[in-house]
Amino acid sequence: MSLxxxxxLASIEDLLLYRLGRLSSTAGALVVRLCEGGYxxxxxxxxxxxxxxxxxxxxxxxxxxxxxxxxxxTSRTLTALGKKQLVLRTVTPGDRRGARVxxxxxxxxxxxxxxxxxxxxxxxxxxxxxxxxxxxxxDVLVRLQxxxxxxxxxxxxxxxxxxRRRGPLARSPA
Numbered sequence: 001m002s003l004x005x006x007x008x009l010a011s012i013e014d015l016l017l018y019r020l021g022r023l024s025s026t027a028g029a030l031v032v033r034l035c036e037g038g039y040x041x042x043x044x045x046x047x048x049x050x051x052x053x054x055x056x057x058x059x060x061x062x063x064x065x066x067x068x069x070x071x072x073x074t075s076r077t078l079t080a081l082g083k084k085q086l087v088l089r090t091v092t093p094g095d096r097r098g099a100r101v102x103x104x105x106x107x108x109x110x111x112x113x114x115x116x117x118x119x120x121x122x123x124x125x126x127x128x129x130x131x132x133x134x135x136x137x138x139d140v141l142v143r144l145q146x147x148x149x150x151x152x153x154x155x156x157x158x159x160x161x162x163x164r165r166r167g168p169l170a171r172s173p174a
Contacts (some may be wrong), residue, residue: 027125031118039114041084044069046114048077049086049103053111057102060089086110 005014012018028043035046051066052058058066064074078101081087086107092098103111126134 027121030121034117034121035114038117039110041081041086041110042077044073044077045081045084045086046118048074048081049107049111050115052087052101052103053108053115057100059098059100063101081107 008014032043035041064071087101088104089101
């Protein structure tokens with residue numbers, strides 16, 4: 001009996017995160033084409049629109065946290081959406097540093113137009129599975145996410161902080 005890729009782990013092609021990334025890239029390309037070609041927004045901008053639609057007015061820092069994105073990138077995305085008149089940023093009275101962002105009517109309309117189309121893409125990808133397999137898949141994703149979060153807590157204190165500028169030669173010897 002041969003091992004599955006997740007059991008074998010013999011090459012990069014067998015690694016779970018590589019395979020999930022490839023799936024996301026392939027299926028995500030459809031979403032990118034739809035967002036950019038059909039609606040003039042990026043996939044990142046779409047994610048912000050969807051979060052604001054589903055959660056209402058939020059401070060930008062809370063939005064970044066919900067999306068698991070850094071604040072600077074989220075701020076740039078919000079600026080771009082503001083220029084496209086899809087979000088409105090309001091300063092909190094009495095606190096010029098405090099702000100909230102919310103969708104404009106055009107942003108809500110964009111969500112109403114785009115969400116069913118993105119749901120259809122997701123449904124078409126999931127149509128490769130039987131109904132009971134979709135339920136199992138959802139359960140597995142929840143368990144994998146929980147395990148990944150616990151690993152971050154367990155391993156983070158012992159791992160070096162990210163520093164792409166440093167390069168591989170700057171690593172300390174093990």
